Amino acid sequence: MERKNTLAEPIIPTGRAATRPRPRSARAQLLRAGRLLVIWLGGGLLALLVVAGAYTALIAHNRADFNAAIYENYRIVNLPGTTELFRHEGNGRTSYGDNGLVVNKTVNFDVPRLLFVGDSYVEAKQVSDPDKFTELVESNWNAAHADQPIQTLNMGLAGDDLRSYISFGPNMDAAFAPNIVFVMLKQQDLLPLIADPAPLQQWQADPTFRLAKPEKLSPIQQLISNTPFRQFFLRMVQQTQGFAPASEDSDRKTAQAELNVSGDDMLVGYEAEVAAQLGALQRIWGDRLVIIYNANVPGIGEEAAPTFTEDTFVREATRLGIPIVNIYEPMVAAFDNYQPPRGFQNSTLGVGHFNRTGHRIIADSILTYLQQSGALAEVQR
Numbered sequence: 001m002e003r004k005n006t007l008a009e010p011i012i013p014t015g016r017a018a019t020r021p022r023p024r025s026a027r028a029q030l031l032r033a034g035r036l037l038v039i040w041l042g043g044g045l046l047a048l049l050v051v052a053g054a055y056t057a058l059i060a061h062n063r064a065d066f067n068a069a070i071y072e073n074y075r076i077v078n079l080p081g082t083t084e085l086f087r088h089e090g091n092g093r094t095s096y097g098d099n100g101l102v103v104n105k106t107v108n109f110d111v112p113r114l115l116f117v118g119d120s121y122v123e124a125k126q127v128s129d130p131d132k133f134t135e136l137v138e139s140n141w142n143a144a145h146a147d148q149p150i151q152t153l154n155m156g157l158a159g160d161d162l163r164s165y166i167s168f169g170p171n172m173d174a175a176f177a178p179n180i181v182f183v184m185l186k187q188q189d190l191l192p193l194i195a196d197p198a199p200l201q202q203w204q205a206d207p208t209f210r211l212a213k214p215e216k217l218s219p220i221q222q223l224i225s226n227t228p229f230r231q232f233f234l235r236m237v238q239q240t241q242g243f244a245p246a247s248e249d250s251d252r253k254t255a256q257a258e259l260n261v262s263g264d265d266m267l268v269g270y271e272a273e274v275a276a277q278l279g280a281l282q283r284i285w286g287d288r289l290v291i292i293y294n295a296n297v298p299g300i301g302e303e304a305a306p307t308f309t310e311d312t313f314v315r316e317a318t319r320l321g322i323p324i325v326n327i328y329e330p331m332v333a334a335f336d337n338y339q340p341p342r343g344f345q346n347s348t349l350g351v352g353h354f355n356r357t358g359h360r361i362i363a364d365s366i367l368t369y370l371q372q373s374g375a376l377a378e379v380q381r
Contacts (some may be wrong), residue, residue, distance in 0.1 A: 044112045052233070066215075070099045070171045074214040075164070077156065080104070089352055090126030090344040099175060101130045102154035107176060112379045114138075114152045115178035119166050121294060122156025122184050126344065126353045133354070141370070150376065153178065161251065162189050162277055163211035166203060169284040180381040181285045182325070182366065186294040187266050187313055189254045194273045200280060231296035264296060267312035274316045282320060290369070291317055291360065295328040300340060300350035306333045325369045 024032075062131040063082050066073040077100030086092045097104040099112050102123050107113065116134045120218045130139070138152040153176050154306050157164070165183060172178075199211040240322060267274050282289055293314065298304040307315075317324050334341045334357060335350070341358030343349040354362065370376050 001276070051288065067100055070155075070175060071164075071168055072171070072210070073212065074212050075100070075160070076217070079158065083123060086125040087346065089347045091346070092125050092127045092131075092334075093129070094123070094125050095129055100155065100157060102156055103132065103135060105151070105153075107153065108151045109177065112150045112179040112264070112376055114150060115155050115172060115181045116152060116156065117169070117172065117181065118156045118184035119189075120156065120158035120293075121353060122154060123158050124154075124156065124359065125158070127356055127359060131356045131359055133347070133359040133362040136359060137366050139368075140363065140367060150378070156184075158241070161192060162281075163193065163199065163213075166277075166280045166284065167212040169208045170207075173177055173284065174274060179288065180290060180375055181288050182292050183281060184292040184294055185313075187296065187311075190274055190277050190313075192251045192268065193277055193363055194267075194270050196237070197273060197276070200276060203280065204276075230267050255310050261280075264309075265313075266312040271312055271316055274312055277318065277319055277357065278320055278322060282322060286302045287321075290323045290325060290375075292366070293317075293324050293326045293328070295326060297328060297331045297335070299342075300335065304335065306332055306336070323369070323373065323375075325365050327365050329364055331358070334358075334361060 053063045063079045064076050065079055067075055069075045071077065078094075078096035080098050081104065083093055086094065094102060095104040096102060097106075105236075114134075114137065122134070124134075129135055129180060132154065134154040138150060142149045155172055157174075162185065169181075171325065173181075193211075199209070202209045203211055220287045281291075295311075295313075307328065308326055310318075314326065316323060331341050339357050340350040340355070341361055342354055343351050344355055
């Protein structure tokens with residue numbers, strides 16, 4: 001029987017199998033790529049919204065808008081009843097009350113009120129409410145003087161400066177009727193108005209003039225601020241700040257460069273300008289004004305005199321009769337005792353904003369001033 005060589009026989013494909021796939025047209029390929037892109041973008045956006053929504057609902061409840069009552073729509077503040085979780089430097093949870101009040105509380109007009117004004121060093125988002133020096137002053141005083149309670153009101157606002165304090169101080173006065181006003185200042189805070197004194201001169205002639213520059217938001221910034229996801233997007237921005245040039249205190253740095261000032265006393269030669277700025281604060285608050293002087297303190301490993309040497313700032317304030325709470329010496333002592341009052345584990349220790357040690361030092365310095373000056377005794381008569 002003859003065997004057939006099946007291997008040698010050609011395989012004849014069917015008509016369907018022999019048909020080669022037709023190449024897709026360029027239009028079809030673009031449509032397919034477009035559908036995939038829509039699916040990917042849609043899925044990514046949905047995932048982002050889910051994560052942002054969960055973060056907002058479970059961790060942060062933060063919204064902000066322009067404030068009219070105090071800042072006349074020049075400034076953006078956190079809305080009443082919101083909280084902000086801050087982990088970019090330190091680890092703090094801050095609550096907010098009416099008109100940008102830091103630490104949400106109802107103003108008690110039946111007890112002496114201590115108003116604190118300043119920038120991010122006073123707002124102190126790096127530590128939680130109970131650890132801020134403003135709240136330590138209230139809690140420690142009230143614990144020791146149960147029959148003479150006080151209330152502290154924190155109006156710190158990151159990025160603010162002396163131009164804003166002068167512009168909106170009268171509004172704060174009307175809203176809170178403080179008995180004592182503590183303004184935290186450092187030398188750099190005075191440089192913008194030294195470099196450009198015209199706004200202060202206009203205010204001196206017309207106190208309704210506003211020295212402060214109004215904040216502005218782009219449409220996308222306004223959209224983010226008006227959504228419940230503001231804290232999440234703010235957090236994203238903070239995480240990428242390391243890749244961008246720093247812009248904090250840009251006016252102060254620009255003024256410092258223009259004036260070519262540095263060193264321990266950068267206000268030498270500008271005594272009249274310093275007196276004019278401090279005098280503007282005194283014009284608003286009179287003998288209720290007290291300055292917390294955030295003097296320049298060398299960091300870790302840097303030489304620092306253990307005692308404070310009077311500089312131009314202190315000399316002019318003293319000449320005007322403005323009391324000063326000077327935190328220089330206890331800050332230097334803390335560095336010497338290996339307890340840096342600035343910096344955090346997630347930032348640079350010894351540099352930056354005050355940590356809990358720093359806030360305790362400031363609170364103790366203010367309490368010492370209140371005890372020794374008898375300022376509250378005068379108020380409580």
